[in-house]
Amino acid sequence: MNRSALVGVVAVVVLLFAVAAWGVGISNDLVTREQAVSEKWAQVQNVYQRRADLVPNLVETVKGFAAQERTVLDEVTRARASVAGLKVTPEVLNDPQALRKFQEAQAQLGGALSRLLVTVERYPELKSNQNFLALQSQLEGTENRITVERMRFNEAVRDYNTALKRFPGSMVASFRGFREKAYFEAAPGSQTAPKVQF
Amino acid sequence: MAATVALAQLPVPPAPARRINDYAGALTPAERDRLEARLAARERQSANQVVVAVFRSLRGESLEEFSVRLAQTWRVGRKGLDNGVVFVIFLDDRKMRLEVGYGLEATLTDAVAASIVRDVVAPRFREGRLADGIAAGLDAIEAAIAGTYTTPAGRPAGRPAVPGVALVGLLLIAATALPLGLMGLAQARRSRRHGWTGGGRGWSLADPGDALGWPGVGVPGAGRPGGEDRDTFGAGGAGGAGGGGFGGGGASGSW
Numbered sequence: 171m172n173r174s175a176l177v178g179v180v181a182v183v184v185l186l187f188a189v190a191a192w193g194v195g196i197s198n199d200l201v202t203r204e205q206a207v208s209e210k211w212a213q214v215q216n217v218y219q220r221r222a223d224l225v226p227n228l229v230e231t232v233k234g235f236a237a238q239e240r241t242v243l244d245e246v247t248r249a250r251a252s253v254a255g256l257k258v259t260p261e262v263l264n265d266p267q268a269l270r271k272f273q274e275a276q277a278q279l280g281g282a283l284s285r286l287l288v289t290v291e292r293y294p295e296l297k298s299n300q301n302f303l304a305l306q307s308q309l310e311g312t313e314n315r316i317t318v319e320r321m322r323f324n325e326a327v328r329d330y331n332t333a334l335k336r337f338p339g340s341m342v343a344s345f346r347g348f349r350e351k352a353y354f355e356a357a358p359g360s361q362t363a364p365k366v367q368f
Numbered sequence: 369m370a371a372t373v374a375l376a377q378l379p380v381p382p383a384p385a386r387r388i389n390d391y392a393g394a395l396t397p398a399e400r401d402r403l404e405a406r407l408a409a410r411e412r413q414s415a416n417q418v419v420v421a422v423f424r425s426l427r428g429e430s431l432e433e434f435s436v437r438l439a440q441t442w443r444v445g446r447k448g449l450d451n452g453v454v455f456v457i458f459l460d461d462r463k464m465r466l467e468v469g470y471g472l473e474a475t476l477t478d479a480v481a482a483s484i485v486r487d488v489v490a491p492r493f494r495e496g497r498l499a500d501g502i503a504a505g506l507d508a509i510e511a512a513i514a515g516t517y518t519t520p521a522g523r524p525a526g527r528p529a530v531p532g533v534a535l536v537g538l539l540l541i542a543a544t545a546l547p548l549g550l551m552g553l554a555q556a557r558r559s560r561r562h563g564w565t566g567g568g569r570g571w572s573l574a575d576p577g578d579a580l581g582w583p584g585v586g587v588p589g590a591g592r593p594g595g596e597d598r599d600t601f602g603a604g605g606a607g608g609a610g611g612g613g614f615g616g617g618g619a620s621g622s623w
Contacts, residue, residue, distance in 0.1 A: 310620075311481070312478070
């Protein structure tokens with residue numbers, strides 16, 4: 171083997187090594203972004219959990235003043251139960267269908283809660299009850315947190331998805347098995363008026 | 369690109385160097401300095417950071433969205449502690465919000481924040497006492513964080529219905545305040561000392577570079593007697609401030 175062939179081999183090895191390092195760098199970058207999505211998702215779940223935790227207390231308080239409002243109270247309790255039964259593994263993020271289901275169940279609880287608060291308008295005594303006022307402001311605060319965390323989650327997903335789809339990322343992603351993640355959408359369930367049972 | 373973003377959302381002013389930020393020119397310099405000094409003194413004691421921002425109009429923007437954006441942009445509170453509170457006030461909309469950092473959510477809960485807004489600040493604002501309301505609100509915030517806040521007694525905590533007389537009074541106040549406010553605004557524009565003055569009608573988006581110059585703010589210690597650098601906060605401020613995180617906790621209210 172002569173000298174120039176050796177130089178050629180070394181050059182190829184060095185080049186391969188550089189390409190591999192470059193690919194690993196991009197892969198790591200995707201991992202970091204994916205991690206950010208998971209973190210934000212945990213926050214989203216936290217705030218939804220926080221809302222669900224408020225429900226029993228709220229229902230009890232309202233019952234004390236407006237026990238006859240059974241329909242809306244039952245609806246809230248049922249929606250709370252179906253939210254509690256949701257499986258929310260990080261796998262949900264890779265499956266737009268599963269995320270939509272999660273979102274719909276949460277929207278149902280949100281809708282039921284807002285109807286409960288509308289109903290409560292008819293009970294001035296309840297509305298001036300300290301305990302209820304505290305719960306109401308906690309609920310409002312939690313709804314606001316949900317909006318904030320959902321927005322941040324979507325930003326993280328957008329960031330990740332963009333890195334995934336653009337050129338060097340898309341190449342690395344295809345053979346490292348990175349998948350596009352689902353966004354929260356403006357829930358169709360929260361817009362349309364829900365069915366009222368009589 | 370920045371222009372389209374700015375058109376969709378009310379722009380957040382750059383992080384200020386002070387704690388009392390009056391973009392509406394509604395506080396007198398004396399009131400502002402007094403509140404500022406109190407906040408600075410408290411911050412040295414407790415390390416918690418409370419910042420106030422007074423604006424004219426939301427211009428249709430959502431209060432909650434703007435408030436959390438402002439809190440995140442200004443990074444009120446210390447990094448790692450997230451112990452910041454932002455008190456945002458919109459005079460024309462008669463709306464306010466306490467935005468509470470992650471680290472203070474346990475003591476300054478949504479319920480307590482709502483009570484402060486409803487029972488402490490709003491009654492004073494309704495009487496047109498802006499500086500008083502802010503001062504009382506700041507006291508209440510401090511008490512809440514210390515765990516000593518109680519709902520003011522002697523009146524039901526529910527918001528009383530506004531009786532007709534009060535409504536007429538409010539309209540009268542508004543009727544006199546409006547020309548006065550406009551005069552004040554014109555004057556402020558001349559003197560360029562009262563914070564936000566661009567366009568004469570609140571937020572002007574026509575020329576962000578110049579109109580959003582935020583005269584009078586963002587200058588450490590400017591116009592403040594004995595303004596020391598360690599009393600400032602924000603990106604340029606010392607003392608580890610300017611890294612707090614917010615997650616939408618707090619409460620909104622109107623008056």
